[in-house]
Amino acid sequence: MNSQNTERPRKSSMDTRRDFIKKSVMVCAALSLPLTFAESGRALPRELKIRNPKRALILCYSQTGFTSRYGKLIACILKEKGITADLADMRKYDKKHISDYDLILVGSPVFYYDIPPNVSGFLTAMPKISGIPVASFVSYGGPEGNQYNALCHMLRLLNDAGGAAVGMAAFRSIPSYPTPNWDSANQRAGEHLPDASTYRQVRSFTEQLIERISRGESIIYESEITVREILRTLPLIWFNKKAITKHTVDGEKCIGCQACVKQCPVGAIHPEKQFVDRDRCVACFGCLNNCPADAVVMEYTGKRLYGFPEYLKRRKITILEPAEFQSYRL
Numbered sequence: 001m002n003s004q005n006t007e008r009p010r011k012s013s014m015d016t017r018r019d020f021i022k023k024s025v026m027v028c029a030a031l032s033l034p035l036t037f038a039e040s041g042r043a044l045p046r047e048l049k050i051r052n053p054k055r056a057l058i059l060c061y062s063q064t065g066f067t068s069r070y071g072k073l074i075a076c077i078l079k080e081k082g083i084t085a086d087l088a089d090m091r092k093y094d095k096k097h098i099s100d101y102d103l104i105l106v107g108s109p110v111f112y113y114d115i116p117p118n119v120s121g122f123l124t125a126m127p128k129i130s131g132i133p134v135a136s137f138v139s140y141g142g143p144e145g146n147q148y149n150a151l152c153h154m155l156r157l158l159n160d161a162g163g164a165a166v167g168m169a170a171f172r173s174i175p176s177y178p179t180p181n182w183d184s185a186n187q188r189a190g191e192h193l194p195d196a197s198t199y200r201q202v203r204s205f206t207e208q209l210i211e212r213i214s215r216g217e218s219i220i221y222e223s224e225i226t227v228r229e230i231l232r233t234l235p236l237i238w239f240n241k242k243a244i245t246k247h248t249v250d251g252e253k254c255i256g257c258q259a260c261v262k263q264c265p266v267g268a269i270h271p272e273k274q275f276v277d278r279d280r281c282v283a284c285f286g287c288l289n290n291c292p293a294d295a296v297v298m299e300y301t302g303k304r305l306y307g308f309p310e311y312l313k314r315r316k317i318t319i320l321e322p323a324e325f326q327s328y329r330l
């Protein structure tokens with residue numbers, strides 16, 4: 001492949017500046033709003049039709065492997081309890097099989113205080129699962145406290161499909177958000193995660209879930225997002241996209257493996273054309289974090305970024321796997 005940069009022609013610098021100033025003014029206005037405008041959503045408790053689930057589906061979306069690792073551990077624990085558990089990648093899942101299950105768990109990473117658009121899109125198109133127990137879990141990189149919104153968002157969509165909410169949980173991990181040296185305070189603080197205590201949390205969440213279902217209890221949760229919070233988080237992606245000063249594919253290095261294409265939640269990367277559709281891109285870094293050939297070229301405010309596998313290699317980090325993975329094959 002040749003290394004020509006085929007990025008689309010961009011707006012004139014004058015237009016871009018005008019755009020930037022306009023949006024910055026909106027953001028500043030948003031941040032000064034009072035906290036009293038609140039939009040809240042109390043999910044309706046649904047009657048649980050199942051007390052003794054026999055077959056569970058754990059559906060995950062995962063870019064750097066943390067969410068699917070927690071999903072796999074949940075599947076192992078359910079198996080120990082005599083429940084058949086299937087772990088599936090949301091991106092490849094055919095929804096027509098959903099009616100085969102009597103317990104459904106959905107896992108996602110937290111991206112920009114919420115779930116990625118492909119996860120919400122998948123859940124919005126869920127077939128009816130009336131009375132089936134449902135639970136959500138997320139993996140996150142901190143700081144703690146902003147994960148509840150993502151958990152509620154998933155449960156609300158599962159609830160809309162008729163599922164009865166029985167649990168939600170957030171499990172911490174290394175933040176997969178690339179910074180030029182991967183040494184933000186968050187990354188330093190989370191570098192050893194998941195540890196034994198994270199895995200204990202996963203075990204206790206799964207056990208509580210099963211106990212709650214056997215008692216026929218669903219949970220009531222209330223999502224309350226202030227307008228100020230919404231306006232504070234919405235421009236995050238926009239600001240990050242502005243800070244990404246270069247995003248393309250190096251055709252000399254690209255080995256055509258398609259990992260970036262498979263990871264991209266919005267179909268924005270075309271390695272064969274060395275083209276990234278930056279209007280579509282949601283700045284999730286999935287392409288960078290999964291390219292095995294260092295061929296995804298991204299610069300953040302002019303500084304070259306490298307992806308998650310390279311970060312693990314440079315820091316000599318080995319991620320701890322739970323003991324259950326040695327005895328269970330899924």
Ligand SMILES: Cc1cc2nc3c(=O)[nH]c(=O)nc-3n(C[C@H](O)[C@H](O)[C@H](O)COP(=O)(O)O)c2cc1C
Nearest residue numbers: 062063064065066067109110112113140141142176
């Ligand atoms: C683009 C991006 C945005 C993120 N935003 C948040 C966030 O708002 N809050 C948070 O706690 N972690 C955030 N993270 C960290 C991820 O949620 C965390 O690393 C997660 O475990 C990744 O899961 P995965 O390995 O399954 O993809 C973000 C990571 C990326 C790449």
Ligand code: SF4
Nearest residue numbers: 264281282284285287
């Ligand atoms: S092009 Fe890369 S950063 Fe943009 S949305 Fe796709 S995977 Fe994410």
Ligand code: SF4
Nearest residue numbers: 254255257258260291
């Ligand atoms: S992941 Fe990297 S090597 Fe594979 S197709 Fe994409 S850019 Fe090319």
